[in-house]
Amino acid sequence: MVKLYWSPHTRSFTALWLMEEAGQPYERVLTDLSTGAQKTPEFLAINPMGKVPALTDGDIAIAESAAICAYVAERFPDTKLAPPLGDARRAKYLQWLFFGPSCIEPALIQIFTKIEVPSRTAAWGSATQVFDVLDKALEKGPWILGDDFSAADIVIGSGLNFAIRQFKMVPSRPSFDRYIDRCVARPAFQRAEKIAAG
Numbered sequence: 673m674v675k676l677y678w679s680p681h682t683r684s685f686t687a688l689w690l691m692e693e694a695g696q697p698y699e700r701v702l703t704d705l706s707t708g709a710q711k712t713p714e715f716l717a718i719n720p721m722g723k724v725p726a727l728t729d730g731d732i733a734i735a736e737s738a739a740i741c742a743y744v745a746e747r748f749p750d751t752k753l754a755p756p757l758g759d760a761r762r763a764k765y766l767q768w769l770f771f772g773p774s775c776i777e778p779a780l781i782q783i784f785t786k787i788e789v790p791s792r793t794a795a796w797g798s799a800t801q802v803f804d805v806l807d808k809a810l811e812k813g814p815w816i817l818g819d820d821f822s823a824a825d826i827v828i829g830s831g832l833n834f835a836i837r838q839f840k841m842v843p844s845r846p847s848f849d850r851y852i853d854r855c856v857a858r859p860a861f862q863r864a865e866k867i868a869a870g
Contacts, residue, residue, distance in 0.1 A: 693753060768809070803842055
């Protein structure tokens with residue numbers, strides 16, 4: 673049985689939404705951050721970083737939202753959450769899957785902390801560049817790969833929803849509004865939100 677270690681109001685939402693989209697049986701293990709449950713030896717054996725989300729599948733343990741998305745999409749190929757090996761769309765799928773933690777999250781940290789980082793040395797370029805690139809990529813839609821929803825949309829959609837609607841860190845744009853509306857309308861997103869709300 674796949675177990676998802678999660679906590680409300682964290683990046684766990686991405687993995688929670690993913691598991692609801694996958695539609696496979698899984699057990700949710702609530703990890704109470706306020707009590708330090710993420711720092712116990714048992715949890716650190718699953719994720720030495722002491723963070724949620726984390727996932728176990730038998731003897732396999734994996735952490736980091738995008739990695740969990742990649743693993744589950746490949747573990748359950750019938751979900752069609754990832755283009756199969758050999759599919760020409762797979763390169764762009766991987767690019768966007770990792771755009772969330774590699775570009776969106778650092779850009780949000782830059783915005784939040786107001787730290788000036790020269791764009792030539794920052795791996796994400798600049799916050800402006802990140803959201804300009806994403807805006808252009810989402811203009812056509814409906815999803816990041818065009819007509820096909822994928823785990824990359826879960827990562828990107830979670831990041832944009834967090835940045836724009838939940839914490840208002842990034843000004844919205846028409847392409848972002850349309851995209852987030854499509855994400856929020858998905859039944860799996862709504863189930864994950866309900867679970868996360870308690």
